[in-house]
Amino acid sequence: MLNIKNLWVLNIAGVEVWITETIFNTWLIMLFLIIFAVIARIKLHNFKTVPTGFQNFIEAVVEAFDGFASNALGEKLSYIAPWFFMVFALILSCSLFSIFGVRAPTADFATTFALAFATFILMFFMGFKHRRGSYLKSFFEPHPVFFPLNLIGELSKPVSLSFRLFGNMLSGTIILTLYYGLTPLFVQIGIPALLHAFFDVLFGALQTYIFVIISLMYIKGAAD
Amino acid sequence: MHRIVFLAQAAPEGRVFGLDFQTLIHIGIQLFNGIILAVALSFILYKPVKEFMRKRTDRIQSKIDEADATMAKANELIAEYEKKLKNIDKERAEILEAARLKVADESKNILEEARREALEIKKRSMDSVAEEKERLKEETRLYIIELASLIAEKYIKQSIDAEIQDKLFEEALAQLEDTQWQN
Numbered sequence: 001m002l003n004i005k006n007l008w009v010l011n012i013a014g015v016e017v018w019i020t021e022t023i024f025n026t027w028l029i030m031l032f033l034i035i036f037a038v039i040a041r042i043k044l045h046n047f048k049t050v051p052t053g054f055q056n057f058i059e060a061v062v063e064a065f066d067g068f069a070s071n072a073l074g075e076k077l078s079y080i081a082p083w084f085f086m087v088f089a090l091i092l093s094c095s096l097f098s099i100f101g102v103r104a105p106t107a108d109f110a111t112t113f114a115l116a117f118a119t120f121i122l123m124f125f126m127g128f129k130h131r132r133g134s135y136l137k138s139f140f141e142p143h144p145v146f147f148p149l150n151l152i153g154e155l156s157k158p159v160s161l162s163f164r165l166f167g168n169m170l171s172g173t174i175i176l177t178l179y180y181g182l183t184p185l186f187v188q189i190g191i192p193a194l195l196h197a198f199f200d201v202l203f204g205a206l207q208t209y210i211f212v213i214i215s216l217m218y219i220k221g222a223a224d
Numbered sequence: 225m226h227r228i229v230f231l232a233q234a235a236p237e238g239r240v241f242g243l244d245f246q247t248l249i250h251i252g253i254q255l256f257n258g259i260i261l262a263v264a265l266s267f268i269l270y271k272p273v274k275e276f277m278r279k280r281t282d283r284i285q286s287k288i289d290e291a292d293a294t295m296a297k298a299n300e301l302i303a304e305y306e307k308k309l310k311n312i313d314k315e316r317a318e319i320l321e322a323a324r325l326k327v328a329d330e331s332k333n334i335l336e337e338a339r340r341e342a343l344e345i346k347k348r349s350m351d352s353v354a355e356e357k358e359r360l361k362e363e364t365r366l367y368i369i370e371l372a373s374l375i376a377e378k379y380i381k382q383s384i385d386a387e388i389q390d391k392l393f394e395e396a397l398a399q400l401e402d403t404q405w406q407n
């Protein structure tokens with residue numbers, strides 16, 4: 001039950017590709033988020049000057065995230081906020097979907113490393129774009145002898161970022177799996193709701209925030 | 225030639241964690257999924273909503289600016305009217321002062337005229353009185369003459385006796401007879 005199941009195996013030009021539960025669940029979550037976005041987009045035509053109900057929710061989410069990203073990144077880098085809006089929506093949705101028994105894609109290292117790797121790429125790209133030579137020079141500071149340490153420090157960022165999220169999400173999954181697997185049926189009513197609320201909702205929201213804010217800090221640190 | 229083959233039966237046992245070529249492929253797939261989702265959410269939701277909010281903010285800001293401009297204009301008008309009111313007070317004071325001066329002048333002129341007319345009337349009255357006095361003097365004189373004549377006549381009447389009267393009568397009669405004969 002803990003294992004990430006392989007649903008299908010594709011053979012693409014001789015390369016074997018396992019389509020795992022993680023990838024399938026990611027597609028499910030993507031589908032849900034895209035449908036939600038399309039609904040919001042359709043309703044956008046009827047949005048009023050004074051927001052109410054659904055419009056209020058959409059505006060609050062977008063505005064809150066935009067404000068958060070703009071504060072963390074500054075105006076100069078705010079154009080990368082949409083990527084982190086996706087990261088935010090995806091990680092949070094992964095956690096929330098696990099309430100319904102969908103194995104969280106973030107409890108798979110491939111997902112967390114993919115997101116952390118994107119942060120790493122953005123970090124390097126923004127560093128070179130905004131600081132050019134001085135970013136490269138920062139690897140040799142305070143003395144060129146520190147270059148290997150600086151390089152390891154930079155390379156460890158996506159690793160630590162991905163393992164933090166992976167570990168936290170997996171821990172929740174393990175605990176819940178153990179609970180469902182080891183406890184008698186009568187304690188599986190009611191109590192798991194609290195565990196899900198804690199591990200999926202609370203931990204999920206917290207880890208989403210941590211992942212996003214650390215990613216933003218890394219990028220801002222590289223670009224400034 | 226690219227071939228995609230489903231090998232559902234050949235799916236290997238699942239795992240919790242692994243660092244191999246499959247993990248690398250999964251990372252690539254998840255990265256690709258992330259890019260697709262980022263593009264979709266960005267273009268379908270994030271940017272349009274932000275654009276909507278930006279336009280609304282601009283619209284509200286423009287209304288606020290418009291209101292500020294109207295307020296500034298109103299304040300200018302108030303200041304202008306206050307200035308005008310202040311000037312009106314000044315102007316009113318000037319007009320009143322001018323009117324007061326004019327009235328005082330007029331009053332002086334009227335008084336002067338009245339005085340002059342009064343003097344003229346007085347002079348005319350004095351002349352009239354003098355003329356009247358002269359006339360009365362003359363009348364008195366004539367009256368005295370007449371009175372004296374009457375007194376003299378009365379005295380003469382009383383002084384002439386019957387004899388003289390007869391003689392005078394006779395002479396008058398004789399004259400009368402001579403006159404008729406000549407006719």
